[in-house]
Amino acid sequence: MTTGSSQRPHRGPLDASRLAEAFAPYPDLTLELLAEAASTNAVAAQRAAEGAPEGLVVLADHQAAGRGRLDRTWQTPPGTAVTFSLLLRPGVPAACWPWLPLLVGHNVAKALTALGHEASLKWPNDVLLADGRKVAGILVERVDTPAGPAAIVGVGINVAQEAAELPVDTATSLAIDAAGVAPDRETVLLEAVATVREGYDVWQAGGEQGTERLASSYRAHCATIGRQVRVDLPGGGELLGRAVDIDGSGRLVVQTSEGPRSVGAGDVVHVRPAPDAD
Template identity: 65%
Template sequence: MPVTAPQMRRLSLDDEPLAALAPELAVEVLESATSTNAVATERARGGAAEGTVVVAEHQTAGRGRLDRTWETPPRASLTFSLVLRPAVPAGEWPWLPLLTGHTVAKVLRGRGYAAAGVKWPNDVLLGERKVAGILVERVETPAGPAAIVGVGLNVSLTEDDLPVPNATSLALESGTEPDRTGLLLELLRSLREAYDAWQAGGPDATTHLRSSYAAACVTVGREVRVSLPGGGELLGRATGIDPAGRLVVTGPEGETVVGAGDVVHVRPADAGPDQ
């Protein structure tokens, strides 16, 4: 049942419990920002340490893949970016958005959203509807390269607030408005724990992540239509995730492997343009 705007209190985040995340995470809450990824990039280039987090109560020009932008009402979402400085080889960095989406989905399932799953490469779904997006960007800084991990999670958006028809929010799915501070705390702790374990675990950790992610990925096992830059399309069944985090699509001419940077959209083969 849709949740109407008057029912949403949309409280501000509570700074005190967020401050308790230090020293592993240093959280900066901004009342408004164009893009938390842009602000986090500035912080990283200014010397911000790994674990710096930028949160915006109101993000006015959020960015997704391929420079898509959107805006949501103040305090209706969780929009944040985390500065990481991975020590793993550069070839392992494409796993970061998959690890992030997988962790967000696990947190949501733990909170009772049983339909939470990941859509390759960077979306979190509740059933067939998008509830969160992930954007990971590599930036060069005086202290070396950094990864800016951005998350946008729809918390109390109503049907009228949704940026696209196939989106949803936690409130729309549950009928109640979750406590954003408690949810943000859990997400940040879980993301840091998953990231640290992945970094420390070496190849075995990546192998485990690959298996765990594939099992939770709603894309794997479906007939898909992959839109390619330049207007081309790839049709086939998504049959797995390769060791580099790329999607394996099996079609009439055999297997094709595509990375996140190689595609515009990945949709179910029978889906409309908004899915």
């Protein structure tokens, strides 16, 4: 779904007519474009409760109060980021749902790679660029609706921010990565949505083997594996060791001095690099 070549990013509003035209050939995707929203996930969750079908994309030209894992909040200057939520209604067994956030991160990284950026993954689903800085974050929330459980997939991608506009020094943007030349926001959105939806459909159709293929591909692109890490746990505890694998449930396996420990995304506060042990 890539449209157009790279160009210096601008900060004007998203082109609604271009987006409508680009989404038209995809009947399994529908777009709701908002000028501004506090949280696209909150809007998408409301639409899900009202019976919206799978494939609804809620896109905010400017998201004023984005949310990440553990209710962390963030803001971006208007016109600099791609922020959207995709409504999905997975039919896979409940035991497979923990793979969904990893699938989304993996496919957002694939989309950015297709646009010319060297992207990788920090477990579970932070998208990093070649310098190891974070360019995209993902929040997947399960919501109960009259039509059954749904997943709200929230994605935020830094596109046009300059270094001084980033909230932390561990963040980056596509423009910084490409020395000021990056795809426009419409191109980034279309590539990300199409790639995530395609990966999701393949996973859904593949059954148990689909999850196994996803796990194998995810491991191959996860920059956390092989690194010495410090895992901060709720309550102030921590694990120190080498990240050695992603298990069959999508949990990070850390080889500690006391043996291997597996932790799920909901069990950790942070996973940070740690100095190599002597």
